[in-house]
Amino acid sequence: MQRKLRMAMIGGGKDAFIGAVHRIALNMDGLMELVAGSFSSRPDVALESGRSLFLNEDRIYTDYKTMLEKEAAMPADKRIDFVSIVTPNSVHFEPAMLALDKGFNVVLEKPITFSLDEAKQLKAKVEATGLSLLLCHTYTGYPMVKQARQLVQNGTLGKIRKIYVEYPQGWLTTFLESTGQIQASWRTDPARSGKAGSMGDIGTHAFNLAEYISGLQVTAICSNLNIVVPGRLLDDDGAALLKFNNGATGVLMATQIAAGEENNVKIRVYGEKGGLEWKQEDANSLIVKWLDKPAEIYRTGGGYNSSFAAHNTRTPAGHPEGYLEAFGNLYRNFALTLLAKINGETPKAEWLDFPGVEEGVRGMAFVDNVVASSAAGEEKWRVFTV
Structure with a gap:
């Protein structure tokens, strides 16, 4: 049909x-x-x-x-x-x-x-x-994010040892919610946003990106959340130390008071053999760094990329693809999966590659654990519970 x-x-x-x-x-x-x-x-x-x-x-x-x-x-x-x-x-x-x-x-x-x-x-x-449920973690829709995930899954970097992920924004540097600005008003309101501010809004994106690319899961967390702008009701800045289920460690930062920053989400993943780096401000590029040879730059549209990256690439190499295309990739994969199910067919692995309810549960567990760890007031690790 x-x-x-x-x-x-x-x-x-x-x-x-x-x-x-x-x-x-x-x-x-x-x-x-x-x-x-x-x-x-x-x-x-x-x-x-x-x-x-x-x-x-x-x-x-x-x-x-x-x-x-x-x-x-x-x-x-x-x-x-x-x-x-x-x-x-x-x-x-x-x-x-x-x-x-x-x-x-x-x-x-x-x-x-x-x-x-x-x-x-x-x-x-x-x-x-x-x-089926699609959870809109947009950054997983970028071709080079999918390429990064495939490189890790294929063992190209060896065992993962270290992950750094950051999401700096600057739009809440002032007490913007007092002006009636709609986005600021509800995102800083505990009754509508939840128990976390910056960590709930963009920290969950950083957390999801770290687990998605690495294929690992966070098992313990030690965090510190801050309210920098006077009068604000929820955190607008924070950081967390992470432990993963293979023994790797990581650092996560999410802030909305980094004046001058827009949406500069960035991740670095390091393994035994090499590391990779991706940032949204140059979303078509994935830098892969090696222990014993020069760095390589993978580009969206390159014929050397995995089927997952190729499936989510929309234009010939050299034409910028960004946030809207990544968002479109989530919707397309979700739609292709639904159509396959309607027609009694088996969805392809590339179509099923979209975030869903499991990622949603882990994201809310991240919020709970990062808030609880920070509230403890001591530099202690907290066992990550779901």
Whole structure:
């Protein structure tokens, strides 16, 4: 059966940053179409947003519960296949659980839920339903990040010994939330964001990138979180020492008060034979450094790259690919997997290479452990529990 997948969106209405990114990503490959939405908790904004996207009036909803009920009651050739949830963290769990109950696959912004307990419940629901969930850890969609992962898995670097990962931003250098700026307001609000600020927002990205590329898992953590800007309610700066399940150690830094920085996420992984380095500011390049010979530079689009990198490359070598393309890769792999399942086919390994509920649970466990370690007030290692 050849058809587009039908999607509904919860959140992401007028003037919302990430909702627009999701819509660009899902449109890149012609595999999906947005047919319904509940774009805001404010009815006027929900209606205005749906109309601006040229949706049919009867599929623009003013609350997500009504949307999921009505969409589930539609005939199979009309109802949605999946729901994309792009709301603040506190409004991830309930719509995701309801969508799964109604038989819909789910795309979720990170972190996956408001709490670790919610993440575990959501994992159990995904497993019970057999449905698919995509968690939008965008940086895993970059071709050179996938190439880095393959080099590690192939043993090219030897046993991994050391990992450094950092995510500096500068946009919260001032008390921006006091101005009514929407993104700053909810991301620094414990009631909507959760127990962590910078560590929940971007630290989870750094944590996921470290585990994804290395193929390892964090087993212990020692952290320190700071509130630098007076009046802020959640951490805007922090660092953690990490221990991994093969004996490797690492350092993670996430800060949103690094004045002048934009989104300079960067990772370095070192093994017995060599190391690698990738940063988003030069996303088409992967530097591989050797113990006994000159460094090599892998480039997006190069014929020497793995099938995983090639599958996620969209343009000929030399043409920049970035954040939107990486986001599109997540959506495409998710869509190809769903279409294969609908058609009774086995998805290719390259299609299944997208973050899901397991990464979501580990991300929330990271938040819990990094906050608890910091709150202990002593330079002690904390056993990493999930």
